[in-house]
Amino acid sequence: MSNKLDLKALTALVIGSMIGAGVFSLPQNMAAVASPAAVTIGWVITGFGMICLALSFQYLTEQKPQITGGVFGYAQAGFGDLCGFFSAWGYWLSAAVANVSYLVIVFSTLGLFFDTDTAVLFGNGNTLLSVVLSSLLIWLMHFLVLRGVQTAAIINYITTIAKLIPIIVFIVAALIAFRWHTFTLDFTGMHLPGEKSLFDQVRETMLITVWVFIGVEGAVVVSSRAENRKDVGRATILGLLTSLFLYVAVTLLSMGVVSTPELAKYQNPSTAKILEALIGETGVVIIGVGLIISVCGAFLSWTLLATETPYTAAKDGMFPKCFAITNKNGTPTRSLLLTSSVVQFCLIVMYLIGGGYDDLLTIASEMILVPYLLVASYLLKLSFTEVNNTRIRAIASLATIYGCWLLFASGLHHLLLAALLYLPGIAFYMAAKQENHQAAFEGRNRLLLAFILIAGCAAGYLVFSGATLQ
Template structure:
């Protein structure tokens, strides 16, 4: 999962001079923004759902779909260079202010929930040594995670930013263990075990169900693919942005798919499915012994803590930029003397705290937070892809720069269909849980409208609000009656 950027720009007047970056540097930035903690959890997550055949199909579908989304964001950056306030700006331009607000809120909320997966994973990793931490969902684990959340809040509030040296350490911290894992797994690879895992286990269900069950995991690890286009103003050559997007994406895709597939040659998938997270550590331990688990665990903690700092800053930036565009209340657009948006940072930490407490009631805290992160990001992705279709069909009406091509239309349609399939794959549970978050957020939209002396909703927006509230009510009823479980 990416946390190096969220596709947002710094507000006007605060941009540093645009540095000119080479193709190699741009590609490295794309890779760094996409490789996060999610990759360390892939072996177990896939083994719980599918065997080798299903994994190969799932990665093919995800690879094509996410690459199309990457092309969509690249195209939108070129066709609508005036929209530089982040992913949600596309939803606002294409489908109105209320859906634009939902897109901004959903993107921010997915960032906050993503932060929770980091703390759960850290505590689960340490839990291998300190049993009282369990899988990151015990009372002690939640208390320590909460202390970490607010400790980082105080740190960031004082204006602490990631230095270049920290970024380099974090990048090495996450890439070296992954590469070493793949190389060692290939060395200890057992063809007979791989063959036994090919068709999937008895619990896996039909091949379609197996593939569908892995879709949200692939979304989670690919979050950040949308951020590549944000570097376009820094590029030495404009065409390098597209090349860096493709090169970076393919590099990350190869890493993610390799980690998943080689694991099937080390252990039976039923055993991988029972590993504690981070499951990559458990797989390497089975191959080389205890030092493999320690090696991956240390790399993960270094990676997660560094990436968490970046995510916290960028999640707050989403609210800050939206407030600057009058899509959020004015108070979220305030910054302190260190140029840190404290109210937005406080809201970010508070939502992460709420979700962290909710994970205590989940059967699988990590997978719940992972799936919810992915589900919340799908609405912004779907609206952006649909906006790209709209531009391709009616370029003149959308004030675009240059003419759209048939290729751009095909890419946008595929990206839209892929994102719609992901919503279906998420299932009713996560759609309803998402509504429970979305509906109360409308109060922020109403407050922003009142600050501007405008009526809260147009007739169409009132209808959308009614649907979201009905979804939230149904979600709460379903949770209380046990129709759906966390």
Template sequence: MSNKLDLKALTALVIGSMIGAGVFSLPQNMAAVASPAAVTLGWLITGFGMICLALTFQELTLSKPEVQGGVFGYAQAGFGDLCGFFSSWGYWLSAAVANVSYLVIVFSTLGLFFDTPTFKLFGDGNTLLSVALSSVLIWLVHTLVLRGVQTAAIVNYVTTIAKLIPIIVFIIATFIAFKWDTFTFDFTGVNIANEPSLFDQIKQTMLITVWVFIGIEGAVVVSSRAKNTKDVGRATILGLLICLFLYVSVTLLSMGVVSTPELAKLQNPSAAKILETLIGEIGAAIIGIGLIISVSGAYLSWTLLATETPYTAAKIGMFPKIFAETNQNGTPTYSLWLTSCAVQLCLILMFMIGGGYDDLLTIASEMILVPYLLVAAYLMKLSFSELDTFKVKAIAFLATVYGIWLLYASGIHHLLLATLLYLPGLAFYINAMQESGKPGFNMRNKILLGVIIFASVYGVYLVAEGVKL
């Protein structure tokens, strides 16, 4: 069976990576921090920034097809082996840790259907039964991916279609029930005492929208498996536009059905309560089932992306060579085992410590934003040499500024703490450099390593001083 992916499979991977559980909670999340005017402006700014980032990926896939490794290859080509390694390590680790959150959400959602006030089977997704069934799911997906990337991509394509159905039902129902007077009531949110300014509201919305587009790089990560290199950029743009339409529709249409203050008080997933109000109890069931399918599909997408990361990094000499080995189905076996074991370990640790996972998830998620900035910075670097055109310069500048904004909006102290998670990966890097015969730490790499160590120490200091995560 061919392991090459066509435009449909690549687009499904992008959409499947971006759409998880967040879309079903967006109405309440947004209403809790901003007015309809601020939400509208926030989406415009975020949409523009993400389009610039998507165009950056497209420009690089077309202009630098010889650069292998996608996101991490661009970091290596632009800024050296150690920077490329940190980009790939951070991306892989954050994807593995984030996958644990998908498992937690799946079984906490099942708790809505099966738990009672006096008897909790699934709880918040952290009961012994939830952890046991989550472990079963980890190894079921592991077995599926072992059958080949193409097989997993087909399943991902089906789950992506399935997860879009309840979202489209929600959009149609809220569109029919939409009332302009409800939407424009206290449109700016600044007429009430002690309410934040419009600018502050916009900033708060963008703190939320930072995360709903994580996964836009899905097609780029698996670019080596694309049937047509041009499809990588097309899938990235197409997937982004589809998700942007869905996110904006779900958020703004909800504000025309339920007033913003009432929307802010709803329990999440807030989309379930809204649809239940419109079409009855079946509405809550549609969203609940849709959420489980959506998150399960996202777990599969991110398992594919996480598995592909050490594999592609090993092929360009940033990870030990063993991770580039594949089975008869073309699946990078050792990379998959590394990923599945990492997810299983995080799941067990979460159960044992009984808390602290949210902070780890936030810190690890921050690491996934660094490769975005490095990709934009690489295009910026090229725009002053071989790609010296106004179009490329404009795209690179806007994408770089937006990449810096993403890191700032998500919390600089989280980024400082995230540098701690880079250090264990140095063992992989040193081994890879020894295999290739390259010097692991030239002067530039020593400076970068020094910056990483200093940042991690300062991050620990901030925590010790009581800085809230």
């Protein structure tokens, strides 16, 4: 079986990694902080920013076809080996930690169907039974990916189609039930506490949308496995536009079915209650099953992306060479083992400490936004040095501004705390440089290392002293 991915497989990977559990809770999340007018404006701004970022990926795959290291390959080419390594390390760690959240969501959703007042089997996804079954799922995915990226990509393609079915059913039902007077009943948000201005509402809407497009780079991460290099950029754009349409449709149509003040009070996943009101109890089952399939598909997508990261970084000399070792199916076995082991470790720690995982997830998730900014900045750099194109320069500028906004909106204090998670990676980088008989820290790399060390020490002091950055 060929280990190369075609346009359909790449697009499914982009959609599969972006659409997980969040889409099923978006209606309530948005209604709780903003009016239909603000949500509409927020989606327009977010969509425009993400399209600029996706176009940046597309232009770079066309202008720099020799760079096969994914988003971190661009960071390495533009800003040096150490910057490229930190980009790869942060991306990999973020993907691995995020996979734990998918496991929690799967089994907390099962709890909706099987838990009773007298017997709590799954709870919030943190019971002993949930942890045991989650562990089985981790290693099931592990052995699935061992069979080859192509096999995993085919299954991901199937789960992506399966997860889109309940979302489309919801959109069609909501479209039929949509009422304009319901949508405009509180169009500017007079129901919101504190009489928020439209600007504040838009800002809070965009704080929610910061996370829903993570995964747009999926095709770029596995670009070395693409049948046709041009398909990488095409898949990125197709995946983004498809996901954007689904997010906007689910959010805005819901506000035309249920008034915004009432929708804000719904329990999540809010799409389940909306669809239940439209087609009966079957609606809850459709959303519940769709949610589980969607999250399992996202778990597979992110297992692929996390596994591919140390592999491609090792080929570019940023990770130790052992992570570039593959089996007969072309699967990087050491990289996969490292990823599965970290997910298992985080799952066990979460169970033992009984909490604190949300903070780790938020901090780790912010690390995945750094490569976005570096990609846009690299294209902006090229637009002044190698590519004299006004259109590309404008898009790169807008994407860079949007990348800065993503980091700011997600919390600069979390970015400082993320420095603690970068520190263990330095040992991997030094080992890789030693293998290649290269100096690990020279020139601007010393400045970057000093910055990470100082930030890490400051973050460590804040953590152990109990201080906050809020």
